[in-house]
Amino acid sequence: MATEDSTHSGAATPAAPPVRKASWKLVGPGIVVAATGVGAGDLVATLIAGSKFGYTLMWAAVIGCVVKIALAEATGRWHLATGRTIFDGWRSLGSWTTVYFAIYVVVWGFVYGGTAMSSSGLPLDALFPGVLDLKAWAIITGLVGLVFVWFNRYAVFEKVMTVLIGVMFVVVVYVAVRVSPDVGASFAGLLPVLPDGSLLYTLGLIGGVGGTITMAAYGYWVNAKGWSDSSWMKMMRLDNRVAYVTTGIFVVAMLIVGAELLHASQVAIAEGDKGLADLGKVLEDRFGGFTAKLFLIGFFATSFTSLIGVWHGVSLMFADFVERLRAARKGSGGDDEAVVAVARGSRERSVPFRAYLLWLTFPPMTLLWLEQPFGLVVAYGVLGAFFMPFLALTLIWLLNSSRTPQEWRNGILSNVMLFLSGMLFIVLCVQQVRELPW
Template sequence: MAENTPPVIPESVRDTGLESGGPPKWKIVGPGLVVAATGVGAADMVATLVAGSRYGYALLWAVVLGVILKIVLVEGAGRYTLATGKTIFQGWRSLGKWTTWYFGPYIMIWGFVYGATAMSSAAMPLAALFPAVDLKIWAVLMGLAGFVMIWFGKYAFFEKITAVLVGIMFITVVGLAVIAAPNIPEMFTGFVPLIPEGGVVYTLALAGGVGGTITLAAYGYWLREKGWYTPKWMRVMRIDNSMAYVVTGIFVIAMLIVGAEVVRAAGISLSAGDAGLLDLGNVLNEKYGDVVGTGFLIGFWAASFSSIIGVWNGVSLMFADFWGNMRGKESGHADTRVGGKYFRFYVIWLTFPPMVLFLLDRPIALILAYGVLGSLFMPFLALTLLGLLNGKRIPKAWSNKLHTNIALGITAALFLALGINELIKALAPVLGLGS
């Protein structure tokens, strides 16, 4: 199949009349919500809770900034795909071989370590709810559940499941924020862009961590699976992307409220990583009763499991496109699509090899490589989008305007600063700079 040949239009899209240029219908909005849901995981929830417990509402403006930056990034990835008919990996290859040499090792190491992390994250709330079953067993079951859904399910099924999980996340977390009774006047002061003393790193992390890393680049692949593949879908894509990240912003603000009103009032320090959400669950049980505490754990699970199926689907599509190109097969070839052999290989890679990490101590060299490569991905995405969305690589009608270049430049600078900070943290033990 030639790279610009449109894919078979799904029945759900044919029914809307959009393939013939008919008016968009809200019921088909979806890939943006998938990106946002996949990107907001337990780590984002903990980071936001900690920021709220330490600084109250002072960093609310950083949450809003983070939402805007992610809208800019994802819109750029989607616009490149729709305007050129090419995938993001094809675009990266046009920038030089260095992109392939970076992306190839990255996606393999990232997938191996992330697979174990994601399964463990989704298992934690279930182990808290059903302690008779060991955490490792829950982790394996979560991996297998994600594997079966993605291996046998089509994109439309995957999107519907994600929408249900987003609904659970939204109801539980936003409902909790309402119960926590936010201090509205104090909240409004948080829209003033000030950095509290000692809060530089938290500010950067909050602005840069609202919803997604590698999955942002998967947006173009989900657009293709949805059946949106030409510039006439540009307006629908922009609405889809913006609405999804508005929902994400509301979700993250709700977590900030919980951190400011519940965690800070309780006077506790949350544990590092996903375990911090279990600490919050205990506080909620004591303060509001088991119904609220249990509801939050269900929301925690929904956030984590949506990341599993999102990555199992979206990043597998990215890998399939990468490997298909390496094997001389054009993007859009059956082997590179959902259910193709390259896609299925990576679904297996995400699910089964990482289970070994449940039985072993975390391998230092692998975690180090993961940290180094991972810290550089967001700067890589932002900077390469600047290259792809200007000049001859994109039709002039869809190239960046001045304000878009400024926004992407700010985004690239922010993620570069975050990446350097994470790089220093990853290399510090090796260089003897302390932990």
């Protein structure tokens, strides 16, 4: 969120592209990143916060969306201002970033693949009881995601994600209205208050919803859309704000459901994806089968958008990772060629892209039968906890250095937001590592 009146001296060149108008018709990559980032587990965490503290933490949900706007804007700005990808930027900071990302993307992808398939299978198992078991539904969703991403390019992918997020939006808002929210209490919740025992829930609410590796993938989706230079900056910023306003509505709606449906009646639900299946049963008891089934459809849309979003976005990042390693071995940066590859969409047909797709789909199926190995759980937790601080702090580094044209470097507001989000994610990182089963 660099300020519009940032210093321009020495930044603009005679060949600077003309500024394009921002149009609502072109909004897309932000919708994709929002749909991918908000998973079933995130919604359950919000539900539980609402069930424990009512509307009191509504303010934290709003701040969380502002933090995500800052992070995604910085990622998109880097791609458009420099013509380089975020991974190329990381590599310029030293080889340690390559080592971290290489380990992270392999371990994270293996564990996440199994989690995403299981999460997408849960609502189908509840919607069609007795037809197949949960493992079979999970495998089907993984295979459907693989085939869909394998054979479709970004334009089709974006359209499908937009339809699914539309389903999510309608269902979640419908359920929130159905439980008859207390409007006065919800507005009162915008006043920052920390009830006893709420600190970690508050930090989690600010940092958790919509915040994953897919935030780093946003720049790749921006490029895949055809936005390849700084002339698209206004459009990217509109796109990003629409995305996280949408996310904010999801979060507020789920807080309302938690506050009205669970907090008032002291109903407890399980943590993680199974919490949404529990909520489906609560809704059926309270409002009948139609509302419960509608909610399960929204649950499926929430989970499946996260699945195919990761299948597409993180595979793009992995393909870029491999491209950079190959370019380094040849002794050239390969920046221009990489940008052209993104613009033409050839990265979606590359061998590394498809290899990572297969990695996300088939090896993780073993986790559907086996308990996750102890060492893998710890490695996944540590690597995942470090990613968001890594993203926030490296963006500060990149966007305040000569790597970024003067015109598009961070303003005061962007630096403050990225720094505060980095500190927040460090606290959450320490807490998450402490809670691991060492």
